[in-house]
Amino acid sequence: MTSGFYTAPSNHRGIFAWIFSTDHKRIGLLYGTSLFTFFLVGMSLGLLMRAKLIAPGVHFISAQTYNSVFTLHGVIMIFLFIIPGIPAVLGNFLLPLQIGARDVAFPRINLLSWWFYISGAACALTSLFTGGGPPDTGWTFYVPYSIRTGTNVSLAVFGVFLLGMSSTLTGLNFLTTIHRLRAPGMKWKRLPLFVWSLYATGWVQLLATPILAITLLLIIVERFFGVGFFDPAKGGDPILFEHLFWIYSHPAVYIMILPGMGVVTEIIPVFSRRSIFGYTAIALSSLGIAFFGYLVWGHHMFTSGMSDESRMIFSLLTFLVAIPSGIKVFNWVASFYKGSIEVRAPLLFTLAFIFLFSIGGLTGLVQGALATNVQVHGTYFIVAHFHYVMFGGTAFAFFAGIYYWFPKITGRMYREGVAKTAWFLLFVGFNTLYFPMFVLGWEGMPRRYYDYLPQFALPNLISTIGSWILASGIILMAVNLIRSARSGEAAGNNPWGGTTLEWHTSSPPPAENFETVPVVTTGPYEYS
């Protein structure tokens, strides 16, 4: 890391040249380091939970501590890792490069987003050690408990509010960038599909996150002033809180997964040396998922109390989301046909993504159907489902993207053998950890419980062993990436033979991205 933007002159020294930089590449890496730090914290909490659940009757932490641990695991993984996730790290670094721009539309607002992010994180983490102790509500902050509990919910909620501001501003910035800063000739139908996915994500970030903001503000207002919007004693209705919460938090699921879909769509053509199959269908299905994603929040509340008509409508709309998702999966698979496939670490992660996301998506339909939903609601089946979608989906795509763009970001190549070993540990560990949860949930083990009946012992033991395999894969991957960033072999500007614009500049890119502004004359994946 001794060339390109890493050595660009700055008015600040040392770490200040990073935390006050408006260069989208530096901001992307700022997010990257902060995100993975929090990811490791969240992972440690997850390991702690799994260790607690290794056998029935193991009580080395108290029930109250356990409640705080799963709350924090959820808050950290969702709000600090996976929602900012791919857009904040890879999107920031690559969006301007992929459209041939020098930076995002509002570089200072971009820096402000990171400061909102880190302030929100600071609030959320401070809430652990101050006030009435760590929040114990679960990441969903459901009323009435979140209003009544004596733990430090207000500060944590305010932290999440700031994180929401960060996410909204990132979306706003990306939308404006994509509309205004495309290089000459970069028509909409020539945009790389990762950019299309960021575009769809940007709209969701922009139009859904403010609902979360007002919902969180209302929790704080209720805690301090007791207005009574969600308190039946004062005429309010707690179900309305669930509605408001999921009006944001279901679209948020697509904030998490859409960019991941974008990443794998970039990787597949490069490693199979084929142009992507169904460019337009993939681009439009991103918008389709973003659109339908707004209309399905009620499926989180089938057992909360809702009319049969609403439940049927929400169920139907939920099934409709499967159509654009299916379009993507079939197009990805079709893109390999007659390709010249080179199996490198980014492609292994991509294939794992397609496999795990398909399991996650199809089990989502099990919950979207009203009859089975009643059976699996609030059980470990849900835990398994969303870890397959979020971890098996988004995080595997994130890792795929990190390996794929690692030579572009650092100018160096990671160790392929170690990367494949880490992939194997992750894939095996992941399935060992989460697949037993489908079984447990189907058999009726409720989520979030401190202890369980002896009949659930074996799958829980297997699951806990899986958590160790998974964690060792993560550590191996982290060590490989950190060591390779320092001392890996020089990678050259375009080690994969990529065709999108980021591969047309040096690795790492110079401060202004391109020596001369590129002129685009063809589509993004021009392999014969």
Added chain:
Amino acid sequence: MTDAPIHSEHKDYIGSKLGMWFFLFTEIILFGGLFLLYSVYRSLHHDDFHRAATELSVFIGTVNTVILITSSLTVALAINAIKQDRRASAAVLLGVTIALGLLFLVNKYFEWTGHIHEGIYPDSPELLAKSHGTILFYGLYYVMTGLHGIHVIAGMAVLAGVLVMVLRGTVNGKDYVKLENSGLFWHLVDLIWIYLFPLFYLIT
């Protein structure tokens, strides 16, 4: 929304305004959550809302509406003035806009303290003794006008910042997008009030 791709090094006016419009969308949805609560609770407690609304002073509400609409006019005139490079009149008009915002808040202050003096505020014993619909009506009243009031304060701060830039000449006849965007924000604050006013004062 124009889609002509451009690659400018420094200033992109259309981009700045596009970004501002995106931001205004987020504000509308922020308030949208509260309008959603209002519509649900109004439909559930129609009679209580009807009776509670008669307790609010239509006079103060009307005065405040006139004040905010006038302030939207003055900020629009300020933009017009800066386009013709009349910086002094733009500055005066901005000053008037901020003063009108302040006047609005002063009225609001007297209105709120009047209710609080009567013992009508969230979680007060007097209010809790009333019907559920009345409790919710006043809860919505305080939260929605309160959030709106915070936006008035924010808008005044933004306009004051732009006023300083106008006086220094960094916002001028050639470069006035900051004033235009602040004006857009102020119009939004005005617009939200135009919905709050009938919902709380007029639909009785």
